[in-house]
Amino acid sequence: MTAARRIFHILHAASLPACAAAICILSLAAAPLRAGDIPLNQRQSGYDTMGRDTRAMQDDDTANPATLWLLDGEALWSKKEGAAGKACADCHTDAATSMKGVAARYPAFNTKQNKPLDIEGRINNCRTEHQQAQPLPFENKDLLALTAYVARQSRGMAIAPPPENMQPVVDQGRAIFEKRQGQLNLSCAQCHDDNWGRKLAGSAIPQGHPNGYPLYRLEWQSVGSLQRRLRNCLIGMRAEGYALGSPEYVALEAFLMWRARGMKMESPAVRP
Amino acid sequence: MNRTPSGLRSHSQKPAGTLVPGLVALLASLAAAQAQDRVKPYAVVREAIPLSLTGKPGDPARGRAIVANRQVGLCLLCHSASIIPEEQFQGDLAPDLAGAGSRWKIGELRLRIVDAGRFNANTIMPAYYKTGGLTRVGSSFAGKPILSAEQIEDVVAYLATLREVKK
Numbered sequence: 473m474t475a476a477r478r479i480f481h482i483l484h485a486a487s488l489p490a491c492a493a494a495i496c497i498l499s500l501a502a503a504p505l506r507a508g509d510i511p512l513n514q515r516q517s518g519y520d521t522m523g524r525d526t527r528a529m530q531d532d533d534t535a536n537p538a539t540l541w542l543l544d545g546e547a548l549w550s551k552k553e554g555a556a557g558k559a560c561a562d563c564h565t566d567a568a569t570s571m572k573g574v575a576a577r578y579p580a581f582n583t584k585q586n587k588p589l590d591i592e593g594r595i596n597n598c599r600t601e602h603q604q605a606q607p608l609p610f611e612n613k614d615l616l617a618l619t620a621y622v623a624r625q626s627r628g629m630a631i632a633p634p635p636e637n638m639q640p641v642v643d644q645g646r647a648i649f650e651k652r653q654g655q656l657n658l659s660c661a662q663c664h665d666d667n668w669g670r671k672l673a674g675s676a677i678p679q680g681h682p683n684g685y686p687l688y689r690l691e692w693q694s695v696g697s698l699q700r701r702l703r704n705c706l707i708g709m710r711a712e713g714y715a716l717g718s719p720e721y722v723a724l725e726a727f728l729m730w731r732a733r734g735m736k737m738e739s740p741a742v743r744p
Numbered sequence: 745m746n747r748t749p750s751g752l753r754s755h756s757q758k759p760a761g762t763l764v765p766g767l768v769a770l771l772a773s774l775a776a777a778q779a780q781d782r783v784k785p786y787a788v789v790r791e792a793i794p795l796s797l798t799g800k801p802g803d804p805a806r807g808r809a810i811v812a813n814r815q816v817g818l819c820l821l822c823h824s825a826s827i828i829p830e831e832q833f834q835g836d837l838a839p840d841l842a843g844a845g846s847r848w849k850i851g852e853l854r855l856r857i858v859d860a861g862r863f864n865a866n867t868i869m870p871a872y873y874k875t876g877g878l879t880r881v882g883s884s885f886a887g888k889p890i891l892s893a894e895q896i897e898d899v900v901a902y903l904a905t906l907r908e909v910k911k
Contacts, residue, residue: 655885656818656870657878667837667868673814673821674833712880 508665510679515735518678518743521669526690530742538620538688538740541613541695545621548614554605560618563602567625575623576737577632579641579726588641590722592619592697610716616695620686623739631683633733638726645727648720654711660724663705675744680705682728684741695740698725783875783889786858792851793858797873797893807902810895811841817899818890822868827906837868843908853903857896872896 505511519527529535550561564570579590582597589597595618596607608615634642649660663672664680671677685698692700699721703713714720786793796802810817812828820831822838844853855862860869872890881887891899 651879653878653880655878655881655888655890658868658870662868671834671836673835707882710882710885712882 508661509731510665510668512734515681515732516679517681517683517735517738519684519738519741521676521678522742522744526742526744530684530738536688536740536742538686538695538742541617541620541686541688541740542624544614544617545619545624548618549621554599554603556602556604558603560598563598567621571622571625573626573629573632575619575739576626576629577634579634579638579722579729581635581637581641587719588638588722588726590698590725591622592699593717593722595619595622611697611700616686616697619697620695620740623686623737626737627739629737630734631729631732631737634726634730638730641723641726642730643727644719645723645725645730648724649727654706654709656709656711658709660705680728681732681735682725683732683735684738684743686739687741687743689743691744698728782887782892783873784893786873788855788862789851791855791862792849793854794851796897797854797858798897800897802894802897802899802901804898804902804905806895807898807900810891810899811902816891816895818870841903841906843906845904845906846908848903850900850904854896854900857891857899857903 519530529537533539546567548560549567550559552559552562560567575591578594579588580594581587582589582594585597592610592615595615599605600607608618652659652662660680663677668677668679682698685701686695688695689701699716702721702724703716706713784797786797787795808828811819811825812831814820814831814833819825819841820828820834822835823841824834824836824838825831825841827842828834848856856869858873859871860867861871870890873893873896875887875889
């Protein structure tokens with residue numbers, strides 16, 4: 473994390489999303505598919521292949537357990553934190569406006585840190601830099617709650633294609649996605665590009681899209697981040713996980729968002 | 745999707761180690777040398793391993809239990825097996841194992857389990873008796889084959905009993 477710094481142009485924060493999104497639509501929208509990529513019109517969300525009961529849970533906020541995390545997130549949004557004594561709301565005012573569409577275009581390249589940040593990384597950056605508070609550890613309840621609350625403001629919106637300055641990160645993510653790893657010598661692509669829809673030990677392999685995160689997973693009995701999901705798949709491959717928050721996970725997230733560009737955000741979703 | 749008959753397309757795969765810098769390569773070869781202790785040499789003759797890895801025949805009953813166990817054999821993650829009806833959660837990424845003993849000679853079955861990549865370089869079926877050429881293996885599995893020589897002989901002995909029922 474960088475040292476805490478005071479930032480003056482706070483009010484500009486809310487005007488960033490629109491222009492960033494406009495640039496990306498021009499740049500990467502036409503990035504070519506490669507052999508083996510899922511054709512755009514055949515893509516489907518994990519939602520589409522899950523059982524009726526699980527879908528009903530996601531469809532109804534009062535039945536979706538992730539709503540508890542959303543409520544926590546909403547409360548934390550207005551809670552003053554850190555040496556600066558500022559709440560998210562002090563700078564970003566109403567999340568429904570300021571955070572609309574933001575999660576749909578992350579990970580994004582942060583020029584100040586000269587590295588890509590996913591949405592968790594971005595929130596932690598505001599904690600350290602703007603609130604002068606400690607960063608929250610990954611999978612920490614408050615970080616999940618804030619991330620779910622921010623991502624909720626993009627629900628129903630299309631995932632934006634990443635801008636040009638993210639291309640190297642997307643490429644790095646693709647390389648990891650296509651690399652065979654672990655004792656089972658499998659790649660992510662062998663399951664999620666080549667064999668989606670087929671059954672692995674009785675349950676359908678989804679295409680592996682990131683559009684619902686953070687989400688409530690019945691198996692976890694909790695909300696969890698996209699990185700936690702990726703770690704689960706690596707464990708399944710009997711591969712060494714990356715450290716949570718590592719550049720490799722951010723690159724995978726960026727590639728998955730590129731792969732899912734145009735699909736609708738569902739956060740916080742429910743998955744089996 | 746572009747599915748080949750085996751259900752896979754080829755993702756280009758560089759042989760491991762091509763770009764590894766010197767020190768890492770040295771460490772990797774030391775690790776491989778240690779790993780070799782767990783994987784004894786075997787001879788491949790015409791797409792088959794004719795001789796038992798242990799010098800003894802395996803036990804088909806133990807082999808069935810290994811195949812049926814999704815955490816040990818892992819076979820049912822991918823394969824269906826109509827001859828193991830009590831296991832509900834089976835895969836459909838790979839052929840039904842019923843009749844495997846009619847389709848393949850015992851030495852071919854042994855090579856298939858030991859190193860399925862010999863039959864199809866792009867297969868998703870893992871090599872069960874191999875520790876080299878892998879990347880980022882989880883620390884609790886590093887240097888170990890998925891199954892031991894004894895377990896493989898048990899599995900092979902079981903598969904050999906799976907005969908196609910003549911109609």
